[in-house]
Amino acid sequence: MKPDQQTLDAFAKDLDQIRSDALAKVGEADANYIRKVIRVQRTCEIVGRITMVLGFLSPVWWVVGVLSLALSKILDNMEIGHNVMHGQYDWMNDPNIQSKTFEWDNACDADSWRRYHNHEHHTYTNIIGKDRDFGYGLLRLSDDIRWKPKNLYQFFAYMNLSLLFQWGVAYHEVAAERIFIGKRKKVSKLPISRKELRNAFFKKGTRQLFKDYVFFPLISGPMFLPVLLGNFSANILRNLWTSTIIFCGHFTENVHTFKMSECENETRGQWYYRQILGSSNLTGPRWFHILTGHLSCQIEHHLFPDVPSYRYLDVADAVQQVCKKYDIPYNTGSFFKQYATVVKRVIKYSFPTKGRSLTTHTA
Amino acid sequence: MSTHPQTTSERPQGTLSSAATWLARTLFNLPSFTVFAEPFIQLVKPNWQSQGYRCTVVGNKAELEDVFTLTLTAPRRFPAFLAGQYVDISLNRNGVRYTRTFSISSSPEDLAEQGTLELTIRIQESGALTPWMAKALTAGTPIHISAAQGQFVLREEQNPILMIAGGSGITPFRSMLRHLKHQQQSSNRSTPQRPITLLYFARNFLFKDEFRALQHSMPNLNIHWVCTTQSDHLNQALIEQVCPDYRLRQHYICGPHSLIKASRDVLSASGVAPEYIHYEYFGAEPLSLPAEVLAASKDSPIVQFAHSHQAVPHNPAQSLLELAEANDLKPLHGCRRGVCHQCLCKKNSGVVYNTLTQKYSDTGPEEIQLCVSVPVTSVSIDL
Numbered sequence: 071m072k073p074d075q076q077t078l079d080a081f082a083k084d085l086d087q088i089r090s091d092a093l094a095k096v097g098e099a100d101a102n103y104i105r106k107v108i109r110v111q112r113t114c115e116i117v118g119r120i121t122m123v124l125g126f127l128s129p130v131w132w133v134v135g136v137l138s139l140a141l142s143k144i145l146d147n148m149e150i151g152h153n154v155m156h157g158q159y160d161w162m163n164d165p166n167i168q169s170k171t172f173e174w175d176n177a178c179d180a181d182s183w184r185r186y187h188n189h190e191h192h193t194y195t196n197i198i199g200k201d202r203d204f205g206y207g208l209l210r211l212s213d214d215i216r217w218k219p220k221n222l223y224q225f226f227a228y229m230n231l232s233l234l235f236q237w238g239v240a241y242h243e244v245a246a247e248r249i250f251i252g253k254r255k256k257v258s259k260l261p262i263s264r265k266e267l268r269n270a271f272f273k274k275g276t277r278q279l280f281k282d283y284v285f286f287p288l289i290s291g292p293m294f295l296p297v298l299l300g301n302f303s304a305n306i307l308r309n310l311w312t313s314t315i316i317f318c319g320h321f322t323e324n325v326h327t328f329k330m331s332e333c334e335n336e337t338r339g340q341w342y343y344r345q346i347l348g349s350s351n352l353t354g355p356r357w358f359h360i361l362t363g364h365l366s367c368q369i370e371h372h373l374f375p376d377v378p379s380y381r382y383l384d385v386a387d388a389v390q391q392v393c394k395k396y397d398i399p400y401n402t403g404s405f406f407k408q409y410a411t412v413v414k415r416v417i418k419y420s421f422p423t424k425g426r427s428l429t430t431h432t433a
Numbered sequence: 434m435s436t437h438p439q440t441t442s443e444r445p446q447g448t449l450s451s452a453a454t455w456l457a458r459t460l461f462n463l464p465s466f467t468v469f470a471e472p473f474i475q476l477v478k479p480n481w482q483s484q485g486y487r488c489t490v491v492g493n494k495a496e497l498e499d500v501f502t503l504t505l506t507a508p509r510r511f512p513a514f515l516a517g518q519y520v521d522i523s524l525n526r527n528g529v530r531y532t533r534t535f536s537i538s539s540s541p542e543d544l545a546e547q548g549t550l551e552l553t554i555r556i557q558e559s560g561a562l563t564p565w566m567a568k569a570l571t572a573g574t575p576i577h578i579s580a581a582q583g584q585f586v587l588r589e590e591q592n593p594i595l596m597i598a599g600g601s602g603i604t605p606f607r608s609m610l611r612h613l614k615h616q617q618q619s620s621n622r623s624t625p626q627r628p629i630t631l632l633y634f635a636r637n638f639l640f641k642d643e644f645r646a647l648q649h650s651m652p653n654l655n656i657h658w659v660c661t662t663q664s665d666h667l668n669q670a671l672i673e674q675v676c677p678d679y680r681l682r683q684h685y686i687c688g689p690h691s692l693i694k695a696s697r698d699v700l701s702a703s704g705v706a707p708e709y710i711h712y713e714y715f716g717a718e719p720l721s722l723p724a725e726v727l728a729a730s731k732d733s734p735i736v737q738f739a740h741s742h743q744a745v746p747h748n749p750a751q752s753l754l755e756l757a758e759a760n761d762l763k764p765l766h767g768c769r770r771g772v773c774h775q776c777l778c779k780k781n782s783g784v785v786y787n788t789l790t791q792k793y794s795d796t797g798p799e800e801i802q803l804c805v806s807v808p809v810t811s812v813s814i815d816l
Contacts, residue, residue, distance in 0.1 A: 093790060101528030105472045112469065115461075157774035163530040163799050165484065166468050170777050170800060173462040188774055189767030261765050281460050375772060 077396055078339030084392045085342050089374050091388075092381045100378045101162050107149050107360070108167075115142035115175075122300040123290045136300045140307035141361075146175045147236075147312060148363025153379040155184055160376075178240035179274040182267065185260075186243045192375050196320065196348035197328045202246055204320065204327065206231065206238060210419045212327045217422040224420045232317075235309035237275075244271050311361070314409065315352075319368035322350040323411035324401050343398065345372035351386070351402035358405070359383060369400065478575065480525045485577040486511045490570050491549065497637050499556045500601060501567050502538065505576060507550050514581030516540055516612035517605040517685075517713070521579040522552070524562065531562050532797045536687075536713070537581060538604040540611035550578075553639065555601040561795055585687065585713035587612075592683045592709075593628040595676050597667070597696050599688020600635050605713060606687065607640055614651055626653040630676045634659045634667065634692065667695045669703065680705060686712040734808040738762060738816040739781055747808045753778075753785070754803035762816050764803055771805035778803050783812030 073081070115138075122135025151174035153159070159167045173180045186202070194200035198214040205211045209228055210221045220227075231238050248254045249268050260267060282301035290297040326347040333344065352358075352366040359366045359382075367382035370389055377385065393400040457466045467483040474481045481487065488511075492504035514520075519536045539551035556563045570576065587594075587609055596606050610631070617626055631644075631654070638644075638658055648654050657675045672679050680703055686696045693712050700710055736756060737744045745760055754776055757764050767775030771789040777800045785794045785806040793809060794801060803814075 090791070093792075096528075098528040105475065109472045109476070112461075112472070157777070157802075160774070160777070160800055162528055163532070166463075166471060168800065169774050175462060184773075184775060185767065188772070192772050193768040193770070277459055277462075285460065376774065 073343070073396060073398065075337070075339070078337065078343055080339075081392065081396045081398065082337070082339035082342055084395070085373060085389070086338075088385055088388045088392065089377060092374070092377050092385050096161065096378055096381065100159070100380045101164075103380045104150070104154070104159050104162075104167060104378070107145060111142050111145040111150060114138045114145065118142055118304070119286060122297055123293050125296045125300070126293060132296055132300055136303045136307070139301065139304035140311075143175050143304060143308040144311055144361055147308065148315070148365065149360055149379065150174070150363075151176065151180075152363050152365075155180060156188060157376045158378045175278070176239065177236040177275045177278045178242070179270040182243045182270060183239070186246065188375070192372065194330075194333070195345055195372060196326065197330055197333055200330055202242065206242070207245060209416060211321050211415055212419065213423050214327055214329070215419075217419075221420050225416055228416050232310050232313035233306060235313040236278075236305065238313075240271060240275060243267065315362045315365050317412045318352055318405065318408045319349055319365050321412050321415055322401060322403075322408050323415060324399065325350055342373055345369070346393065346398060346400065348372065349401070350408060351400075352405050352408055353402060354405060356383075369402075480575060480577075482523065482530075482577045485521075485523065485579050488550070488576050488578055490574040490576055491572055493567070493570055493572065495567075496553060496639055499558075500553060500639060501556070502551050502553045503566075503570060503576075505550045505552070505578070506548055507544060507578075509548075511544075511550075511578075512580050514541055514544070515586040516608040517586040518581040518583040518608075519585075519605070519713075520550070520552070520581050523577045523579075524566070526562070526565065529795075531795060532799075533562060534715070534797075536583075536604040536608070538607045540608050540615060542612060542615045553601065553604045553607070562797075583713070585685070585711060587685075588683055588711070590683065591627050593678065593681065594630070595672075595679050595682045595684050596629070596631040597684065597686045597688070597692065598631065598633045598635075599692035601639070602688030602692070602713070603633060603635070603639050604687075606631060606633075606685070607643075609685070610644070610647055610651075610654070613654075614647060617651060617653075626651070628653050628655070628678075630655045630657070630679075630682075632657050632659065632667075632672070632675055634661050634688065636660065636662050667692060667699065669699045672699060679703070682709070684710045686710070687714075690714060734783070735811040736808055737811070737813040739813050740816055749807070751807075752788070752804055753801075753806045753808065753812075753814065757803065757814070757816055764816055766804060769804045771802055774802060776803040777801070779815035781813040781815055784809040785812060 118135045118137075118139030118141070120135070121131045121138060125132030125135065151172060154167055154172045155169050155174075157169040160169050165171070169184070191201055191203040196204055198204065198212065205215065208231060209224050210217060244250065244267060247258060247260060247264055247267060249264055249271070254264075258264060282305065283298055286301060287294045287298040328344055328348070333340070336344070346369055349368040349372045351369050352362065354366060364379035364382045365371060367386050370377075370382045370385050371379070373389065374385065390400050390402075454465060457463050457469065461469050463469050465483065471481065471483045478487075486508050488505040488507050490503055491506050492502070494502045494504070496502055514537060517536070519534050521532050521534050523530055523532045525531075535552040535554055537550055538553040539549065544550055554563060554566065556567050558564070585605055596609070598606050610629075613629065629651070633656060635658075644656055648656055655675075659671070676682070679700075684696070684700055684705065686693050693714055697710060697712065701707065733749065734747045735744050736747050736753065738757065738760065741762060743760055745756065747756060748759075751759065754764060754766055754769065764778060765775055767773035769776075779798060780794065780801045781798050782796065784796055785801055786792070786809050787794065787802065787806055789802075789805040794806075
C-alpha cells in the first residue's frame with residue numbers, strides 16, 4: 071500500500087538529511103579513494119596486457135593476464151566510469167576525473183551514456199515505456215508489457231545480451247532513435263543529429279575493437295592469437311559480470327514498475343519512494359561492493375546518484391532504518407538469493423500470464 | 434580573472450606528439466599518456482598535475498596586514514611573460530582543486546635572472562582560499578600555475594604613460610615599473626625617457642619603499658599617492674592636476690570596478706580614444722550597461738553569458754538554465770532537476786547557490802549544474 075503524502079514528505083525530509091550528512095563528510099578521503107581505484111585499475115590493465123603475452127611460458131600466465139585485464143575493465147566501467155560520469159567526483163574540480171569529459175573502456179560512447187542513462191534511466195526509473203533500461207526492449211519482465219511469442223525464447227535472448235552486454239549498452243540510444251532499423255519518430259529529442267549519433271557509435275566501437283583485436287595482438291608478434299583470444303575473454307568476463315550485477319539491481323522478484331500517469335508532477339518524496347521500490351541491493355564483503363561499482367547499493371545509488379560511491383555503504387544503514395521507520399519495503403539480499411529471483415523473473419514472464427490484468431504492481 | 438581574449442598560444446603539435454595523443458586516446462581513452470601516469474606520480478609528488486607548471490614556494494612575505502607576496506621558483510620550461518600579465522594558480526585543499534588568478538608582481542627580468550615569480554595577493558576576508566593560502570603556503574610547498582596570460586601589457590608605442598591603480602590593482606604596475614626601470618638602465622642614458630605618471634589610490638599603500646627608491650632612480654617617474662580614507666576619489670580635476678598632458682598618453686587602469694568605470698568615463702569624456710585606454714579587472718567584466726538594463730536589474734546579480742556576449746539581470750524566479758533559455762540560448766540539458774548532470778556548464782567567475790545541495794559555490798572557475806543553480810553574486814557563464 072502506498073504511504074500517504076504526509077508520510078512521504080517526512081520520509082523525504084529524513085532522506086534529504088542523510089544526503090546532506092553524507093555530503094558534509096565528502097573530501098580528501100573520497101578524492102584519495104577514487105585516485106587509488108584508478109591506480110589499481112591502470113596497474114591491472116598493464117599487468118594483464120603484459121602477462122597475457124607471457125602465456126608462451128605457461129598457460130597460467132595467460133589466465134592471470136585475462137583475469138587481470140577483466141578486473142581492469144570491470145573497475146573502469148563500474149567503480150570509476152559509471153560513478154564519475156554521474157558527477158559523483160565533480161566537486162574535486164579535477165579535469166581528469168570529470169563527468170563531462172570522462173571516457174571509459176567500453177564500446178558505448180560516453181556522451182551517449184550520459185544522455186540516456188543519467189537522464190532517462192535515473193529520472194524515469196522503472197516507468198514502463200519511459201525507462202528503456204527496463205528489459206532493454208528485448209525482455210518481458212513484467213505484466214505491463216504485452217506478451218509476444220518471441221518472449222518464449224527470452225532466456226536465450228537474456229544470455230546473449232549478457233555475453234554482448236557492452237554492445238547492448240552502446241546500441242541503446244541508437245536503437246531508441248531507430249538509427250538502423252524501425253520506424254523513426256518525426257521529431258527527435260536528441261541534442262545532436264542522428265548522423266552524429268551514428269558516427270559516434272561507430273567511432274567508439276571501432277576504437278575499442280581496434281585496440282583489443284588489432285593493436286595489442288599485433289604488437290605481441292607470435293602471440294597474436296592468444297592475446298586476441300585473451301582480450302576477447304576479458305571482454306566477455308566483464309560483460310557477464312556487469313550484466314549480472316545490473317540485472318540484480320532492477321529485475322529481482324519484488325522490484326516494482328510504474329505507469330507514467332502515476333509519476334506526473336510527483337513530489338520529491340514520491341520520487342524517492344519510486345526509486346526505492348524500483349531498485350534492489352546486494353549484500354557481501356567490501357571487495358564485492360567495489361567490484362559492483364557499489365551498485366550493490368543500487369537503492370542508495372538511485373536515491374543519491376551524485377553522492378560519491380565511497381559513501382554508499384555508510385549511507386545504506388541509515389536509509390534502511392528510515393525505510394523501516396516508515397514501513398517502506400527495502401529489497402536486499404545475498405548475491406545468489408537475488409540472482410536466483412532474477413532468473414526466475416526472466417523465465418516467469420517468458421510465458422503469457424493467466425488471467426492477466428492490465429494494472430501495474432501495487433505501487 | 435580577466436575575461437580578455439587569452440593570449441596563450443597553443444604550441445603547434447609535432448607529428449610525434451599528435452601520434453602520442455592519438456595513441457593515448459585509442460588505447461586508454463585518455464587525452465595523453467601523462468594523464469595516465471598522473472595518479473602514480475601523485476603518490477611520489479602529492480598534488481602533482483599533468484597540466485601547467487609545477488613551481489615551489491620559496492618565500493611568503495607579509496606586505497600589509499591583509500596582503501602577502503609569494504615568491505615561486507618557476508621551472509625552466511615556463512614560457513616568458515610580459516609585464517602586466519597574470520597566471521592561474523591551482524591548489525588542492527581537502528580534495529578539491531581550486532583555481533585562482535593573480536597578476537604577476539615581479540618583472541620578466543626577475544624571472545630571467547633569478548628564475549622566480551612573485552604574486553602579491555590580497556586576503557579576501559570571507560574567501561575560501563586566500564586566508565588559508567597566507568598561512569599554508571610556506572617555503573617548500575609545491576604549487577601549479579598556468580602559463581602567463583592577458584592583454585594588459587605595455588604597448589609598443591613610446592608615448593608617455595598614465596597608470597591608474599586602485600588598492601591591490603597595483604600589482605601589474607609593479608611588474609611594469611620594474612621592467613621599465615630595467616629597460617632604462619640598459620638603454621643609452623642620453624636618450625630622453627618618456628614620462629610615466631602613476632596615480633595610486635589605496636587605503637594602505639603597497640611597495641612604498643620600493644616605489645620611492647624607483648622614483649629616485651627614474652627621474653621620468655612621477656608617483657601620486659591618493660589615500661582613499663582622506664581625499665576624494667578619481668575625477669577630472671585630479672587627473673588634470675597630476676598629469677596635465679593626459680590626453681596625449683597611453684592609459685593603463687587596474688583596480689576595482691568603480692575605479693575602472695570612473696577612469697574610463699573621465700578619459701573618454703575628455704576625448705581620449707578607446708585604443709589608448711587599457712584596463713584590467715578581476716571577476717566579471719565591468720560593463721557600462723544600458724540604463725534600462727540597470728534599472729530592470731535593481732540590485733539583482735547580473736549574469737553574463739560569456740560566449741554569446743550577453744549580460745542580463747537575474748530573475749529570482751528562474752534557474753540559470755531557465756534564464757539562459759529565456760535569452761534564446763539552448764544549453765544542453767536533461768532532467769532539469771539536478772539528477773542527470775547533462776546541463777553542466779563552466780562558470781568562469783562569481784558565486785552560485787545550488788538549490789539541491791543547498792551549497793554555495795566557490796568564486797573561481799568550475800563546472801556547475803545550470804538547472805539547479807541560481808546566481809548569488811554577478812556571474813560569468815561559459816555559454
